Amino acid sequence: MKKNPLSMHIDVDAFIPATAEEKKYLVQMRESSTFFRDGARRLRKNKVAMFSLIVIVLIILSSIILPMFWPYSYEEQLGVRPGKRVDPSFNNLSPFEYGTTEQARIDAGESVFPHIFGTDSAGRDYFIRVVYGTRISLSVGFFASIIVLIIGLVVGSIAGYFGGKLDLIIMRIVDIIYSLPDTLMVILLAAILRVTLGNRLEGTALESIGSNILSLFIIFALLYWVSMARLVRGQILSLKEEEYVLSAKATGAKGGWIIRKHLLPNSISVIIISTALQIPSAIFTESYLSFLGLGVNAPMPSLGSLASDALNGINSYAYRLVIPAIAISLIVLSLNLLGDGLRDAFDPKLNR
Amino acid sequence: MSSKTLFYILKRVVLALVTVLIVISITFFAMHAIPGGPFLGEKAVSPAVLEALEAKYGLDKPLFEQYTTYLKGIVLDFDFGPSLKQRGMMVIDIIMDGLKTSIRLGVIAAAIALAFGLVLGSIASLRRNTLIDRFIMVVTTAFVSMPSFIMGTLLLLVFAVKLAIVPANGSTPAGMIMPIITLSLYPMAYITRLTRSSMLDVLGQDYIRTARAKGVSYPGIIGGHALKNAIIPVITYFGPMLAYIVTGSLVVERIFAVPGIGRAFVNSITGRDYPLIMGTTIILASLIVLMNLLGDIMYKLVDPRISFE
Numbered sequence: 001m002k003k004n005p006l007s008m009h010i011d012v013d014a015f016i017p018a019t020a021e022e023k024k025y026l027v028q029m030r031e032s033s034t035f036f037r038d039g040a041r042r043l044r045k046n047k048v049a050m051f052s053l054i055v056i057v058l059i060i061l062s063s064i065i066l067p068m069f070w071p072y073s074y075e076e077q078l079g080v081r082p083g084k085r086v087d088p089s090f091n092n093l094s095p096f097e098y099g100t101t102e103q104a105r106i107d108a109g110e111s112v113f114p115h116i117f118g119t120d121s122a123g124r125d126y127f128i129r130v131v132y133g134t135r136i137s138l139s140v141g142f143f144a145s146i147i148v149l150i151i152g153l154v155v156g157s158i159a160g161y162f163g164g165k166l167d168l169i170i171m172r173i174v175d176i177i178y179s180l181p182d183t184l185m186v187i188l189l190a191a192i193l194r195v196t197l198g199n200r201l202e203g204t205a206l207e208s209i210g211s212n213i214l215s216l217f218i219i220f221a222l223l224y225w226v227s228m229a230r231l232v233r234g235q236i237l238s239l240k241e242e243e244y245v246l247s248a249k250a251t252g253a254k255g256g257w258i259i260r261k262h263l264l265p266n267s268i269s270v271i272i273i274s275t276a277l278q279i280p281s282a283i284f285t286e287s288y289l290s291f292l293g294l295g296v297n298a299p300m301p302s303l304g305s306l307a308s309d310a311l312n313g314i315n316s317y318a319y320r321l322v323i324p325a326i327a328i329s330l331i332v333l334s335l336n337l338l339g340d341g342l343r344d345a346f347d348p349k350l351n352r
Numbered sequence: 353m354s355s356k357t358l359f360y361i362l363k364r365v366v367l368a369l370v371t372v373l374i375v376i377s378i379t380f381f382a383m384h385a386i387p388g389g390p391f392l393g394e395k396a397v398s399p400a401v402l403e404a405l406e407a408k409y410g411l412d413k414p415l416f417e418q419y420t421t422y423l424k425g426i427v428l429d430f431d432f433g434p435s436l437k438q439r440g441m442m443v444i445d446i447i448m449d450g451l452k453t454s455i456r457l458g459v460i461a462a463a464i465a466l467a468f469g470l471v472l473g474s475i476a477s478l479r480r481n482t483l484i485d486r487f488i489m490v491v492t493t494a495f496v497s498m499p500s501f502i503m504g505t506l507l508l509l510v511f512a513v514k515l516a517i518v519p520a521n522g523s524t525p526a527g528m529i530m531p532i533i534t535l536s537l538y539p540m541a542y543i544t545r546l547t548r549s550s551m552l553d554v555l556g557q558d559y560i561r562t563a564r565a566k567g568v569s570y571p572g573i574i575g576g577h578a579l580k581n582a583i584i585p586v587i588t589y590f591g592p593m594l595a596y597i598v599t600g601s602l603v604v605e606r607i608f609a610v611p612g613i614g615r616a617f618v619n620s621i622t623g624r625d626y627p628l629i630m631g632t633t634i635i636l637a638s639l640i641v642l643m644n645l646l647g648d649i650m651y652k653l654v655d656p657r658i659s660f661e
Contacts, residue, residue: 192383287499
């Protein structure tokens with residue numbers, strides 16, 4: 001029967017309640033997933049990245065926890081006892097060797113905590129120095145990246161948001177800093193700041209950090225923010241023009257919704273990833289400077305300065321060089337692999 | 353060469369000159385932030401040197417006048433002043449002395465990196481997903497993620513100390529082998545990966561299929577079509593590679609005791625020989641800027657498809 005399109009006749013069948021079977025078709029098969037849950041799932045599937053994550057977590061935890069209950073400290077010269085002559089038998093111990101007084105205590109039946117990696121030329125337990133050096137290197141890398149993130153974020157968003165002349169001036173400055181040979185400038189600034197900061201810090205709260213680490217942070221704040229600023233500015237400029245922002249606006253989305261659902265997920269992952277990749281490069285810069293003698297202040301160890309010190313005794317104590325070398329390579333490699341994994345998992349541009 | 357290309361080159365040259373000028377200014381004014389300035393900061397300066405400095409730079413004059421005097425000295429006759437620590441030596445002489453060794457080191461390292469990188473990268477791309485390819489990729493990944501001073505010290509440990517095949521001191525020709533290898537490993541690994549990915553990209557192009565269809569021989573395709581196009585990204589790496597070699601030589605020369613400019617630089621920092629620090633920073637920075645400039649111009653000349661506007 002042909003139905004007149006203008007007929008008011010209603011098909012009664014359309015109003016029969018749906019059966020249980022029919023309802024099933026409307027049930028969502030899977031819970032709707034958010035962007036971050038999606039990314040986390042992709043990250044979990046990436047075996048290399050997960051393995052790197054486990055390695056990094058283990059290194060971080062041990063660098064925090066181990067010094068808490070370790071019987072030796074990184075600056076304690078075991079051969080030096082107040083009121084007594086310096087006992088040279090503690091210097092340059094091989095792994096699992098003991099100084100004379102310690103040996104005497106062992107012979108008397110006491111148990112002495114072993115020097116797993118031996119001691120260095122000043123009689124300091126080498127294992128705890130490596131652990132402490134790892135802690136220093138990691139925290140320098142972390143804080144330097146945070147500094148870079150903050151400055152880059154602020155300058156980049158100002159340039160991208162306001163545009164015009166201000167943008168032009170900021171970007172010229174960025175270009176100039178970008179074209180400077182960074183390593184040389186870092187060395188120059190480190191050499192200068194070491195001298196100029198040293199005296200001024202005395203007696204202030206910052207003294208405990210040490211002038212050299214502080215100058216490292218200043219260098220990062222001066223030189224390394226430029227690529228982050230460029231990235232943030234580019235993100236803001238391109239996201240402003242994206243069609244989905246326009247379409248969201250056209251369908252009546254409010255500003256808050258656009259920021260939460262479109263701008264943040266699309267830019268924050270890129271920014272976090274490049275911050276994560278900044279950490280190994282900061283660790284690398286710190287160890288490079290320490291190796292050249294411009295790093296942390298003695299007696300504080302960092303992995304670079306440990307390797308640098310070990311170079312003098314390379315003939316007899318090669319393991320003292322190999323241990324920090326392995327530690328740096330392991331940290332930098334696993335941070336890089338994790339950063340790559342994060343990028344694969346969280347960069348929406350690559351998901352297609 | 354079109355006028356547009358010429359204009360581009362001119363623009364890049366001016367930009368490079370401005371960068372060098374900025375480096376000089378930063379170096380000079382940063383050094384003068386040191387209490388007492390770079391020339392008077394040390395108390396151990398001999399009276400003769402002090403008198404010479406006094407006469408040359410007019411240390412009592414305002415800072416900007418000292419700056420113009422310093423700048424004029426550099427531009428007109430490469431005069432960076434006397435060294436504070438090495439009696440009777442001019443900074444420029446020390447630098448030139450070290451530069452001879454360092455340039456030889458760097459050029460050989462760059463050549464090795466380029467040759468091995470291109471060959472290994474091509475092999476990896478042509479034998480894609482085979483055991484050879486996997487092996488090359490794993491090894492280059494390790495090389496790329498290892499800091500140069502770690503690589504250098506480990507090589508020193510294995511080959512000079514444990515196996516004693518080569519001398520640990522880098523002042524003899526035989527002693528240059530290890531520093532050269534250390535310097536070339538990272539760029540070699542990088543070029544290998546770059547060549548592999550760009551070769552894979554090129555090999556999938558239509559003109560390769562066309563060449564194959566019209567019966568060009570296998571070596572003809574690889575040499576005449578694939579490599580010629582795949583090499584372009586490698587050329588962009590030319591500037592950064594030389595910059596890496598310059599900064600890498602600082603640690604490598606320290607590790608292997610090579611009497612080059614890098615070692616002079618590191619020694620000048622630990623010895624607080626400020627005129628030498630200033631001179632070396634400026635010369636090395638200018639070198640890097642020059643290399644980047646050459647790399648950019650070469651890139652532009654090689655591939656006419658690239659436009660920079």
